[in-house]
Amino acid sequence: MNEKTRNEHDNGELLRIEDLYVEYVSGGAVSKAVNGLNLTLSRGEALGLVGESGAGKTTTALSILQLLPDHVGYIRKGDILFHGESMLKKKEKELDEIRGKKIGMVFANPLTSLNPVFTVGHQIAMGLKKHHKLTDKQAEEEAAKLLEMVGIARYRLNDYPHQFSGGMRQRVGIAAALSCNPELLIADEPTTALDVTIQAQILEIMKDLEQKYNMALIMITHNLGIVAELCQKVAIMYAGEIVEYGTVQEVFEHPAHWYTYGMLHAIPKLTGPREPLEPIPGTVANSQMLPGGCKFHTRCRHCTVQCEKEIPKLMKINDDHYAACFSGVGVKKED
Amino acid sequence: MQEPLVSVRDLKVHFDVPGKGKLHAVDGVSFDIMPNETVGLVGESGCGKSTVGNALIRLVKATSGEVMFDGKEILHLGQKEMNEVRKKMQIIFQDPYSSLNPRETVSAILADPYQIHKLARGAELKAKVKEMANSVGLEDYILDKFPHELDGGKRQMTGIARALALQPKFIICDEPVSALDVSVQATIINLLIGMQQKMGLSYLFISHDLSVVRHISNRIAVMYLGQIIEFAETDTIFSNCMHPYTIALLSAVPKVDFHDRSKRIVLQGDVPSPIDPEPGCRFAPRCPMAQECCRKESPALKEIAPGHKVACHFCKEARQRMLISRAG
Numbered sequence: 001m002n003e004k005t006r007n008e009h010d011n012g013e014l015l016r017i018e019d020l021y022v023e024y025v026s027g028g029a030v031s032k033a034v035n036g037l038n039l040t041l042s043r044g045e046a047l048g049l050v051g052e053s054g055a056g057k058t059t060t061a062l063s064i065l066q067l068l069p070d071h072v073g074y075i076r077k078g079d080i081l082f083h084g085e086s087m088l089k090k091k092e093k094e095l096d097e098i099r100g101k102k103i104g105m106v107f108a109n110p111l112t113s114l115n116p117v118f119t120v121g122h123q124i125a126m127g128l129k130k131h132h133k134l135t136d137k138q139a140e141e142e143a144a145k146l147l148e149m150v151g152i153a154r155y156r157l158n159d160y161p162h163q164f165s166g167g168m169r170q171r172v173g174i175a176a177a178l179s180c181n182p183e184l185l186i187a188d189e190p191t192t193a194l195d196v197t198i199q200a201q202i203l204e205i206m207k208d209l210e211q212k213y214n215m216a217l218i219m220i221t222h223n224l225g226i227v228a229e230l231c232q233k234v235a236i237m238y239a240g241e242i243v244e245y246g247t248v249q250e251v252f253e254h255p256a257h258w259y260t261y262g263m264l265h266a267i268p269k270l271t272g273p274r275e276p277l278e279p280i281p282g283t284v285a286n287s288q289m290l291p292g293g294c295k296f297h298t299r300c301r302h303c304t305v306q307c308e309k310e311i312p313k314l315m316k317i318n319d320d321h322y323a324a325c326f327s328g329v330g331v332k333k334e335d
Numbered sequence: 336m337q338e339p340l341v342s343v344r345d346l347k348v349h350f351d352v353p354g355k356g357k358l359h360a361v362d363g364v365s366f367d368i369m370p371n372e373t374v375g376l377v378g379e380s381g382c383g384k385s386t387v388g389n390a391l392i393r394l395v396k397a398t399s400g401e402v403m404f405d406g407k408e409i410l411h412l413g414q415k416e417m418n419e420v421r422k423k424m425q426i427i428f429q430d431p432y433s434s435l436n437p438r439e440t441v442s443a444i445l446a447d448p449y450q451i452h453k454l455a456r457g458a459e460l461k462a463k464v465k466e467m468a469n470s471v472g473l474e475d476y477i478l479d480k481f482p483h484e485l486d487g488g489k490r491q492m493t494g495i496a497r498a499l500a501l502q503p504k505f506i507i508c509d510e511p512v513s514a515l516d517v518s519v520q521a522t523i524i525n526l527l528i529g530m531q532q533k534m535g536l537s538y539l540f541i542s543h544d545l546s547v548v549r550h551i552s553n554r555i556a557v558m559y560l561g562q563i564i565e566f567a568e569t570d571t572i573f574s575n576c577m578h579p580y581t582i583a584l585l586s587a588v589p590k591v592d593f594h595d596r597s598k599r600i601v602l603q604g605d606v607p608s609p610i611d612p613e614p615g616c617r618f619a620p621r622c623p624m625a626q627e628c629c630r631k632e633s634p635a636l637k638e639i640a641p642g643h644k645v646a647c648h649f650c651k652e653a654r655q656r657m658l659i660s661r662a663g
Binding site: 197253264269277 | 379380486516517518521522525546547549550583588589591592593599601602
């Protein structure tokens with residue numbers, strides 16, 4: 001570990017993604033899923049990663065865990081540092097020690113991420129036996145406690161995933177991801193498949209855990225409301241780049257990128273007067289044929305010549321707010 | 336006083352589940368839709384909201400009840416008469432990927448309604464298809480494309496154009512924007528509102544997304560396990576709803592508003608099975624204020640203020656008590 005990384009490590013930095021480029025190849029066509037992404041996450045910090053489908057949110061998550069599909073997806077450039085150490089240089093055996101133990105992951109669809117032929121108790125206990133070297137009996141007891149923590153009675157330990165409802169399966173997925181007290185939890189749309197009242201149950205559990213265990217969280221979602229309730233920081237993604245980053249309130253109340261502004265104005269509100277919606281023209285950029293310059297410029301009403309030619313970098317607006325936009329939303333930028 | 340365009344009385348749809356009993360998907364639903372009005376139908380998955388829509392247009396068979404459309408009872412019409420009714424009554428589905436024939440081009444899809452009802456052919460048909468496509472914002476070059484070549488928004492526009500082709504009076508919109516990204520969703524919502532104003536349409540807007548329903552609806556019906564438990568003007572539902580389920584549902588939606596940090600009411604447990612439901616209020620097992628009588632007697636949907644109907648024995652106290660428990 002060199003001097004620089006050690007210092008940042010001491011500052012409470014848990015994860016750093018540096019200039020990450022990820023591509024997928026299929027049938028000779030190259031999809032540029034992530035294009036120069038930079039991101040830092042401190043210990044205990046909850047970050048919302050927001051964007052529409054195809055923005056590269058899930059790809060970013062899979063890259064962190066080195067779970068990109070073999071032969072199809074690969075990291076072309078950049079680095080991912082966890083505790084200051086590169087995840088890219090680690091051997092499979094070392095990664096096994098991190099996955100599930102230090103970094104937990106909750107997937108969008110609990111029916112496909114749980115194994116149908118094992119009981120939920122077995123699946124929650126798996127990580128405990130592997131990483132904490134518990135005996136079968138101890139692991140079972142721990143698994144029962146985890147189930148209770150997410151609001152499922154312990155007698156259901158020996159039931160199979162198909163015997164649970166969607167919301168309960170997702171809670172099982174969360175219990176399994178949390179079994180080894182990870183320092184970082186990556187949750188990929190954990191409530192998208194669930195009903196509102198069940199979603200509320202899951203969000204309460206996650207909020208609780210965040211506070212209890214000082215766990216860092218990357219919450220991948222397209223739901224801005226969830227970010228507002230659960231996260232301190234938010235990163236808005238578009239076409240594989242972070243276009244805006246900052247504290248949630250600052251970004252949502254004073255958006256400085258036209259894409260963020262557009263998204264906030266395209267969503268119907270739950271309170272206040274019902275105003276006409278302003279759609280964002282066009283459709284999400286095609287990752288196989290990305291436009292030059294700012295990737296959003298083809299849909300932006302405020303596009304300038306500069307936007308068509310130059311890729312904007314994240315620029316500082318204030319300590320809590322960065323945006324990659326040349327013609328920001330009427331916000332005076334400092335240099 | 337205007338006559339309602341659609342009038343549903345005590346609609347029931349029950350399905351046989353072999354070996355398990357009867358699934359009460361829709362269990363005694365009544366409501367009216369006025370001309371040029373949008374009624375939102377909200378509820379969680381499995382509450383029967385889509386089945387209501389499908390039963391209205393007779394894609395599923397109603398077990399009992401009455402549906403009046405434009406002054407005519409339609410549940411018992413013969414095939415021929417029902418085809419006539421379907422010119423005036425159309426449906427838009429959630430998934431534009433599966434509701435468009437993958438082997439037809441957009442122009443063929445849009446020509447279908449005219450051909451089925453023998454309303455146009457040849458050059459006239461071509462002109463009508465083009466006019467319809469343009470009116471929803473589909474450019475001419477899209478007409479020669481197949482559904483798989485289009486993005487979700489354009490596909491849903493095709494579904495809307497098809498539904499509008501025969502100048503209907505009433506459209507059932509079954510989660511029409513749920514599968515779309517937010518930036519595209521706004522385009523489709525604006526299109527639906529625009530078309531309503533232009534053509535004087537009525538909508539039954541089925542959705543689980545409360546903010547979308549609030550945006551588009553004049554009145555809202557809230558469903559729980561096959562029954563309507565509250566029905567009122569949109570603003571009443573959002574500012575003064577009375578049923579404990581509606582109160583909890585609204586509080587559960589994550590909000591972007593930083594000034595409203597009121598606490599969520601978290602309901603315990605899951606929605607119970609609709610197969611041979613227990614007597615009494617369907618919501619009682621999850622209701623924070625359920626009493627003995629709630630488990631015995633099912634509350635009727637009663638008008639408690641002009642235009643505001645609630646099905647709860649304790650609706651007068653619900654709001655106050657739920658909000659106190661929230662503060663405490």
